[in-house]
Amino acid sequence: MSDLVVVSFKGEETADQVLTKLRQMQKEHLIDLEDACVVVRSAKGKVHLKQAVDLVRIGAVSGAAWGGLFGGLVGLMLLNPLAGLATGMAIGAGTGALSGALSDYGIDDDFMRSTGQNIEPGSSALFILVRRVNFDKVLPELKPFGGKVLKTSLTNDQEERLRKALESMNSSDTTA
Template sequence: MSDLIVLGFDHVDDAAKVLAECRKLETEYLLDLEDAVVVTRDGTGKARLHQSVNLERAGASWGLLSGGFWGTLVGLLCLNPLAGFVIGSAVGAGAGALAGSFSDYGINDDFIRSLSDTIPPNTSALFVLVRKSQPDKVLADLAQFKGHARIVQTSLSPEGEARLKAALVEAPQG
């Protein structure tokens, strides 16, 4: 089962920095993220969601490939495989992009939007859905951001949330 962690930051670019560090931890096989979203709120109060998985682009890519394949097959039957490939690719890419725009993956977008309404202007938040991790190593690495984050919401156990708070939230003493 995946764990949801939502962290708030006082600066607009802090959430993106923590996500970049999480991506680095993924390449070291210490963290496995199912989904991640950075929310930034500008000075006017407008919230922007920066999804880690662009479903429109993924749908368009898959639609382009599958539409091209099926278009070529139909084009062979009609003795014009090039036209079939072009038409099939265009229709497939459009349909895939449209399907991707109506899809939701990982963290529910409505949940993200409702929580993003609570963050103040000129701040950011990081939503991560973690499949699995090496908590000791991940928290030790993320300790470099200590004092910059606040916990907004988690689905961690009380012990796990306390460890996260000790690693990220509490500012160093002295």
């Protein structure tokens, strides 16, 4: 089962930087991300979602592959496999892109937009679904970014460790 973690950061680019760092740590098998999204609230107050998984593109590619396969088979039976292949790919890509646009994977978009309205203008937030994490190795890497924990589904002990790690950087910023 995955855990949801939502952390806000000062600056519109900070959440992107943290996500890049988390992806590097994922390659080292220190964290296993199921889904991630960066929410940016511009200085004018407009909320932008940056999905980590582009479902429209994935749907179009997958649909084109399946459509091409089935179109080629139908075209082979009708003695015109190239026409069947081209038609199948076009129809498959269109329906795949449509299904990708209509599907919602992972973290609910409405939840992210409503939470994004509550962060300060000119800041960003990172929404992640985490399958597994090695807190002892990941938390020290996140300290330089600071941040404020908004919501989690972690245990109380894990949430407190995360808060302390992020707030230790925030408190050192205010004393300097």
